[in-house]
Amino acid sequence: MLPELGLVSLLLALLLSLALSVLPLLGAHRGHGPWMATARPLAYAQLLMIAISYALLTWAFLQHDFSVAYVANNSNSLLPLEYRFTAVWSAHEGSLLLWVLLLALWTALVARFSRALPAPVVARVLAVMGMIGLGFLAFTVFTSNPFERLLPGAVDGRDMNPLLQDVGMIFHPPLLYIGYVGFAVAFAFAVAALIDGKVDAQWVRWSRPWTNVAWSFLTLGIALGSFWAYYELGWGGWWFWDPVENASFMPWLVGAALVHSQAVTEKRGNFRGWTMLLAIAAFSLSLLGAFLVRSGVLTSVHAFASDPDRGMFILIFLALVVGGSLLLYAIRAPKVETGKPFAATSRETFLLANNLLLTASAAMILLGTLYPLLAEALDLGKISVGPPYFGLLFILLMAPLVLLLPFGPLMRWQREDITQPMRWLAPWAALAAVAGVITFFAWPDGTAKTAFGIAGAVWILGGTARFMWQRMRSKGSRFTAEMTGMLLAHAGVAVFVAGVFITESTSIERDVAARAGDQFQLRGYEFRFEGVEKHPGPNYLADRGTVRVFRDGQPVAVMHPEKRAYLAGGQVMTEAALDGSLSRDLYVALGEPLDQSGGWALRLYVKPYIRLIWLGSLMMALGGFVVAFDKRFRRPVATP
Amino acid sequence: MNPTRKRRLWLILALVAASGVAATLVTLALRENITYLYTPSQVYAGEATDQAVFRLGGMVAKQSLTREYGTLKVSFGVTDGDAVMTTHYDGILPDLFRENQAVIATGRREGDEFVATQILAKHDEQYMPREVALAMGKAHEKHEVPAAAQGAADKPGGY
Numbered sequence: 001m002l003p004e005l006g007l008v009s010l011l012l013a014l015l016l017s018l019a020l021s022v023l024p025l026l027g028a029h030r031g032h033g034p035w036m037a038t039a040r041p042l043a044y045a046q047l048l049m050i051a052i053s054y055a056l057l058t059w060a061f062l063q064h065d066f067s068v069a070y071v072a073n074n075s076n077s078l079l080p081l082e083y084r085f086t087a088v089w090s091a092h093e094g095s096l097l098l099w100v101l102l103l104a105l106w107t108a109l110v111a112r113f114s115r116a117l118p119a120p121v122v123a124r125v126l127a128v129m130g131m132i133g134l135g136f137l138a139f140t141v142f143t144s145n146p147f148e149r150l151l152p153g154a155v156d157g158r159d160m161n162p163l164l165q166d167v168g169m170i171f172h173p174p175l176l177y178i179g180y181v182g183f184a185v186a187f188a189f190a191v192a193a194l195i196d197g198k199v200d201a202q203w204v205r206w207s208r209p210w211t212n213v214a215w216s217f218l219t220l221g222i223a224l225g226s227f228w229a230y231y232e233l234g235w236g237g238w239w240f241w242d243p244v245e246n247a248s249f250m251p252w253l254v255g256a257a258l259v260h261s262q263a264v265t266e267k268r269g270n271f272r273g274w275t276m277l278l279a280i281a282a283f284s285l286s287l288l289g290a291f292l293v294r295s296g297v298l299t300s301v302h303a304f305a306s307d308p309d310r311g312m313f314i315l316i317f318l319a320l321v322v323g324g325s326l327l328l329y330a331i332r333a334p335k336v337e338t339g340k341p342f343a344a345t346s347r348e349t350f351l352l353a354n355n356l357l358l359t360a361s362a363a364m365i366l367l368g369t370l371y372p373l374l375a376e377a378l379d380l381g382k383i384s385v386g387p388p389y390f391g392l393l394f395i396l397l398m399a400p401l402v403l404l405l406p407f408g409p410l411m412r413w414q415r416e417d418i419t420q421p422m423r424w425l426a427p428w429a430a431l432a433a434v435a436g437v438i439t440f441f442a443w444p445d446g447t448a449k450t451a452f453g454i455a456g457a458v459w460i461l462g463g464t465a466r467f468m469w470q471r472m473r474s475k476g477s478r479f480t481a482e483m484t485g486m487l488l489a490h491a492g493v494a495v496f497v498a499g500v501f502i503t504e505s506t507s508i509e510r511d512v513a514a515r516a517g518d519q520f521q522l523r524g525y526e527f528r529f530e531g532v533e534k535h536p537g538p539n540y541l542a543d544r545g546t547v548r549v550f551r552d553g554q555p556v557a558v559m560h561p562e563k564r565a566y567l568a569g570g571q572v573m574t575e576a577a578l579d580g581s582l583s584r585d586l587y588v589a590l591g592e593p594l595d596q597s598g599g600w601a602l603r604l605y606v607k608p609y610i611r612l613i614w615l616g617s618l619m620m621a622l623g624g625f626v627v628a629f630d631k632r633f634r635r636p637v638a639t640p
Numbered sequence: 641m642n643p644t645r646k647r648r649l650w651l652i653l654a655l656v657a658a659s660g661v662a663a664t665l666v667t668l669a670l671r672e673n674i675t676y677l678y679t680p681s682q683v684y685a686g687e688a689t690d691q692a693v694f695r696l697g698g699m700v701a702k703q704s705l706t707r708e709y710g711t712l713k714v715s716f717g718v719t720d721g722d723a724v725m726t727t728h729y730d731g732i733l734p735d736l737f738r739e740n741q742a743v744i745a746t747g748r749r750e751g752d753e754f755v756a757t758q759i760l761a762k763h764d765e766q767y768m769p770r771e772v773a774l775a776m777g778k779a780h781e782k783h784e785v786p787a788a789a790q791g792a793a794d795k796p797g798g799y
Contacts, residue, residue: 360662364662364666367666367670368670371670371674381676381677382676382677383674383675383676383677384674384675384677385670385674386673386674387673388672388673389669389670389674392669393665393666393669396665511712511731511732513712571736572735572736573735574735591712591732591733592733594709594710594712595707595709599710601712603732
């Protein structure tokens with residue numbers, strides 16, 4: 001009975017979203033107050049209905065209701081309690097419900113925190129968000145109903161994908177989805193401004209905090225996903241340029257560009273059309289990501305679920321969203337760039353360069369990701385684009401970004417003699433060069449790559465510190481939240497760059513054939529393999545290895561990598577053992593038994609400073625959050 | 641020319657130059673990093689001769705896995721139903737690697753055998769990588785054998 005109620009409330013939510021996409025919009029068009037006023041209650045009611053539906057699905061998981069097909073496919077009576085909560089979004093139908101829930105949550109939050117905005121604006125923005133909700137609710141109800149019954153009910157479930165039975169998976173999908181869906185807010189503000197025909201910079205001020213928060217969540221989601229892949233997939237890599245990773249990275253890059261161009265548009269009025277296009281692009285790329293992940297058109301490490309019909313639905317929805325918004329843009333966009341003029345060496349120019357580099361990277365990744373599809377359509381054979389393509393081009397495009405980053409904040413708006421910032425930054429450039437040279441000669445096993453990483457990090461950190469010092473020295477200027485956030489995020493870029501280059505250039509990875517008692521030396525660490533024993537878990541049986549690690553004869557860590565065989569589905573999973581610190585990670589994973597006499601394949605990795613990658617990402621995300629809390633955005637808007 | 645026009649001209653020239661450089665770089669990088677997928681029969685038919693590095697797709701032949709004692713060296717047969725190609729690999733096989741399951745090996749041909757640098761065996765029991773299924777289907781078509789693999793290609797990933 002309860003699952004049917006879940007479907008009913010989902011259908012009610014569909015009707016509410018239909019009302020939300022029509023009524024307020026008509027009201028705003030005709031200047032009809034009461035119709036416009038329906039937007040807020042409708043948004044709240046929609047959230048309530050979806051929340052009920054979501055709670056009922058969770059309840060079905062908690063109660064082991066295997067008469068629901070989705071539960072039977074993705075849970076099992078042995079599944080531990082905490083994973084019964086996360087199993088809700090472990091496959092297609094449930095993750096779509098989570099997506100819809102988060103979209104409704106964003107919509108309700110916009111409704112709640114938009115009291116200072118004029119009524120027609122609120123009505124239009126919420127209506128656009130209602131349309132997006134309508135699309136996804138229809139998708140859920142008509143192609144991916146999570147409440148579908150299984151008759152007769154299954155005796156036991158097929159179990160949740162063991163890859164996803166992990167703490168990281170509790171947070172990764174919600175964070176990522178909050179980010180993806182959050183770009184819908186900037187999109188809705190942009191489209192609402194286009195519908196209104198008032199394409200001034202006002203909508204940008206309203207949507208800036210939302211964009212920053214969405215981008216920060218996306219950053220957290222991607223970083224957590226990368227960390228999860230690092231220790232759960234058992235390969236020890238942190239980024240694979242896999243299509244699904246690319247799908248989340250493209251909106252991130254465009255979102256980063258959007259965060260910067262919105263700042264220019266809000267403060268100076270320049271780049272209006274461009275900012276609008278970026279807002280449309282960021283959300284469209286989020287939708288494209290959903291399409292790539294869900295349709296299974298690409299072979300990927302984590303294409304867990306795939307179904308061509310569903311892919312077609314998203315593709316049509318994507319075409320409607322992109323086509324519709326671009327058409328609207330073509331009709332209504334500002335014909336003349338009305339911003340203030342700026343010189344070739346001004347902060348505007350540097351932010352423009354930032355935007356071009358970020359969007360070019362996104363375009364490059366898009367091309368590489370879709371190229372196999374394109375080649376297949378043109379009958380050029382079945383191809384795959386290797387990670388070196390992405391790696392090489394990404395570094396080529398990001399190198400100038402790193403080089404230009406410290407200049408941005410130090411430049412003045414409109415006009416600046418570039419010699420002044422150059423003079424300020426010269427000592428830091430020198431210091432970065434010296435740091436690079438020292439690294440090259442003194443870093444254990446350091447290469448030119450390590451040196452470039454350190455030099456780049458010192459350069460960004462120094463330039464950012466120079467800007468901070470300048471602000472503190474000048475009288476009467478305070479640190480706004482906006483500025484603090486920017487400094488934090490830029491420092492995060494420095495930490496990230498250092499982490500990537502050090503890890504990539506100095507990691508040691510060795511696959512060995514080991515039997516009990518064998519010892520292996522890696523970069524001063526001695527790994528002693530003590531054998532493998534059987535070890536039962538709640539819903540799996542593990543082969544549990546013991547590896548003792550010593551340095552200079554002193555014990556450093558005892559590590560227990562596992563090979564788990566899950567009882568319900570029979571899948572085998574590698575559970576790597578990590579001993580992490582800021583300066584290095586020790587990583588041991590069990591490969592496979594090699595013979596009957598206790599020989600095992602082992603992966604032994606030493607990864608210096610790999611944690612900086614995620615620390616840097618965390619700093620960028622925090623920076624984005626801090627900016628969103630700038631008081632300026634909460635000041636009531638003066639009526640024009 | 642007035643200054644505005646002059647600036648615009650420079651901007652356009654710069655954009656053209658930049659996109660030219662970008663297009664060249666992307667093309668070069670793509671050409672270097674594309675790998676094609678072939679089945680063993682396609683390889684023996686000589687379709688892969690112009691590719692130094694390519695991906696070999698198929699099923700791991702039954703009872704073909706052998707290990708060299710005390711090392712990580714393994715060899716196994718990759719089959720598409722028509723031809724079997726012995727494949728050598730020195731490293732740890734993925735969790736989902738099993739005999740009679742789909743596999744994609746990246747590497748190069750040496751004589752009549754294949755030396756892999758990377759082995760992928762993803763997806764669960766019911767699912768075969770779409771591209772492998774399609775390639776195998778093609779191999780079957782050529783020999784006028786009913787394509788058993790086609791059904792697997794359309795099946796969603798078990799969820």
